[in-house]
Amino acid sequence: MATYSLKSSTTQASEISLIALVLCTLAFTFTGLFANAQDTDRLSPSTQMTSTDSTEMANAIAQARYLRSIYKTDQAIELLYGLITPGAIESEVLSEIAECHIQNGEYEAAEGIYYMVTSQNPDNLKYQIRHFSVLIRLKAYQTAAETGRKVLALDSIPAIMTLTGDCWNYMESYDSALVYYNMSLRHKPMNESVVSKAAKIHLGRQEYGMVISMADSLLALSPDNKTIAPIKGLALYLSGNYKSAITVLERQKELGNSDYGIHFNLGQCYWKTNAFGKAIAELETAWQIDSSDVNLAYTIASAKAEANRPFESEVKPWLEKALAMLEPDHTVMSRIHQQYGRCYFTTQSRWDDAIRHYKAAYNYNPKFISALSTIGYCYERKKDYKTALEWYEKYLALAKPGTSAYNFVTDSIKFLKGELFMEE
Incomplete structure (x- = not known):
């Protein structure tokens, strides 16, 4: 449980001390609320009772729920505090107080109460799930994952399996995330959202065969699924199976799927297969959908350059777009x-x-040392042999002997030294 307040589960006090602390807090709040109340007749007589009679208790809780439903949460909390008997743990009442705090956005207070309630009622599925949901809202993913495991020990609920997987995913514990995603898929194999989450983990690990296998299992029953088919297309592209990727992605276009990823990945596939016209068309369509990606601007420039498009009119404008929008990234x-x-x-x-x-x-x-030899060659073409020699020697100081580039520069240095000698 996250360290949020004195009611948090991370307190080092024993369970009995924690319960006593919460009860004292509730009693103090109850006293303060009623000491400062100026308009007690705004509530019906039933809301001011403190009897533990089950029928009256049920009626009072029902009225508190009604008050919460119309967003009079402060009145609901005031009513619920009045139902607490000193020395007793009224779990249902405390749960309702926690729900009021949730509705107010006071998640830390709700979490502290639900920790106490679940400690007293470890087998109560409802309380455990509500505690679980509050922990997720607080982004206390480690504790949420542990609570999710407790919930699943009580009941195999696929949604809880998925959410527990999400907790591990947020913490970048991908093996644990996959355990719960796969558990969820065994119960609901057609859950495309879970397939997508698991597939993205495998994509990050470059396990493209696994992604394709997962996608095929779902696509066997839903061949044109607009969530999973593009993921399969991406995995095919990344694995180098460009023609199959094109088939999958073009089918998605036929179905009206015009997502950015469809056009971007199609463009990459066509570029890899030297279909430059189609590649550029798809990449420019992707740009029309999302013009915020500097790498896309660079990719379009590179594709046009490789297709021998005119530099000044077609390549240069895209490079300048990339430079204009780029946040400095040296690579x-x-x-x-x-x-x-x-x-x-x-x-x-x-x-x-x-x-x-x-x-x-x-x-x-600075690792791009071939730039040094190219700069030297440019100076050589300008017939500035002395400067060319300086840059060639900078290259040799860093390059690996025996390579073709190293040998080329060595020969060029011999030539330049001969030219410089003749000029003297």
Whole structure:
């Protein structure tokens, strides 16, 4: 139980001391409420009773529930406190008080009361479930998961299995989450929400075969499911089965599923199969749905560059969109400047622009050492042999000997030294 108040289960007092503490608190509140009451005739006579007679108690609780239903929770709480007999644990009354606190958004107070009630009534399914739900609202996931296990020991309820799995999922304890998700699916195998949650864990672990298997089990009974089929399409794409992924995702388009993920993943699949026209069309459609993803802007620029689209009119505008919206991320910034430099280098022969972007790419990502040799080559093409030599030597100081790039730069240095000697 989370550490929220003196009523919390994390108190080190014994159970008896905790109960006494809560009763004293209730008695104090009861006294304060009635000492300050100025308008006692606003309640019917039955609301002022303190008798424990079962019929009168039931009537009073019913009236408190009515008051809560019309959002007069303060009056309901006042009434319910009046029903508590000193030295007794009126679980139903305390539960109703907790529900009033929940309705008021006072979850910590409700949690403390439900802890006491469930301690006295460990086999009461209703109280355990209500305690469980309050803990989830408080994001006390560890205690909620333990309480979920207690609930499931009393009754196998698929919804509780799923929520307990969610608690473990929030805590990134994915193995435990899968245990409860799979438990839930054994009871309700067509629960697409649970299949989706479990599948996303497997996707994160790159267990694509497992995702496809899970999806197929549900799709066998619901072939065009708009939640699960796209997940299968994504798993097929990530596993490199692009043609099968295209088949699944195109079918979703035919069914009217125009989600961002459908178009984005189709675009990626078409790009991987060199269908650049279709790839660009799908990626740009995804952009129309969600223009907040900097990686999508970069992806469109890269696809257009690979398709040899005109740099100035088609590639550059997308790179500039990416730069304009980018929150500084050195890896992404390096990739963007790499693409700028590559286009200026390979299609424009604009050596100064290429140098500027390759230097920026290297500054953002010092592991990108091939930028050093490219910068050297650009200076060589500018016939600035001395500067080219400096950059080539920077590359050799970091590169692995024996590679083709290393050998190329070594040969270039020999050539440049010869040219510089001749100029002297």
